[in-house]
Amino acid sequence: MEGTAVQRRLTWLVATVTGIVDETPSVRTIQLDVPGWPGHRAGQHLDVRLTAEDGYVAERSYSIASAPGELVAITVERLEDGEVSPYLTEELRVGDQLELRGPVGGYFVWEATDARPLLLVAGGSGVVPLRAIVRERERRGSDAPVRLLYSSRTLTDVIYRDELDAYGDGIAVSYTLTRAQPPGWTGYAGRVNSALLAEVAWPAHDNPLAFVCGPTTFVETVAEALVGLRYPPGQVKTERFGASGR
């Protein structure tokens, strides 16, 4: 678990919203122009700071949805009891400004020079940093074969579906829908468990690298199952959303 020391100061930068994409009824991607952005690696996150008219300030962390070299983008899911996410998903408009700083985190990252087979396992909006990894792979022309297993409640809740379905050679996307499946659904149904991972995941002897992101219980289940399938714990990188992220 050795990393590269990052010893620079993270300063707050003013970002301008250049585009908004509605991904699902409760999720939107916000594209940002950030003069002075130092660049990021696939899988990292950033901090957003909002200032209200009365001076109240709130900060939150979001995974970066775009690949290194692309405009900075975050994908935000609206949490009903939230404070920041309802604003970002409902009020924010193109041309608005907000502050951010980053990138943050250097462990849950993928480098295009890593040729190992990639297993990406996403629960809900946990797909966001994994999408950055897939885009980085495409941009860099990496040959690392990818298997993405993506668990959503319903088909409507699948984020980036058109993009994920358009990927071709080398990226195999499997969906599992936990709450409801449309008529004629040919993907998986139900929660990700050991049996599903045994079917979808690279066998451990292929020396895969796994990235798992989603809610806590999802990540616990998946990481535990992968270790049970003989993945070395050091090759299972996890990022978890708390039960209460707002």
Next chain:
Amino acid sequence: MSPISRGFRRRNSGPAGAEGRLPPGQYLTDGFPVLSAGPTPHTPLDQWTFSIRRNGAELKSWSWAELRDLPAETVTRDIHCVTRWSKLDTEWRGVSMDTLLGAVAHDEGYVLAFCDGGYTTNLPIADVTDGQAWVAYEYDGEPLDPEHGGPARLLVPHLYFWKSAKWVRGVELLDHDEPGFWETYGYHMYGDPWREQRYSGD
């Protein structure tokens, strides 16, 4: 000058009595979110030890049963995660680090806590002594869940919670400060939530 977000307003005023207990940039949660970099380790208790080391050599070690036989304290503290949630009045039971470090002669200025799963974090000795840190094995009156760091985690509640290392197995005494796991990845060497020391340079 920060840009104003029109239409953005405070929604969560927080419970009464929380005033002055929330460090800058934090919000209150009733849940207990989990953050860790990899799978949750499961070390059988009959193989578990807590050790104090110097230069990699073991100075003193306790088995699980021996640790549980040491005098324990129940403490109620507020905890603050660098990912911005804070939780008030969390109740823990465990052994004070004063008790553990008191078992060895030492004059070093720092410790590096080490854990199952390879996680480490660095702390000044002055922050893990004098009734400020524990090896905690109960949360809210129950054995500590593995996903929250069980069987035992460090509890250093006055610093950001990544310093309260989960699955702790001991500390290495150091005469110099040395970055641990998250500190190597750009997080602050000390991590005082009241000074908002989240990242290197804060």
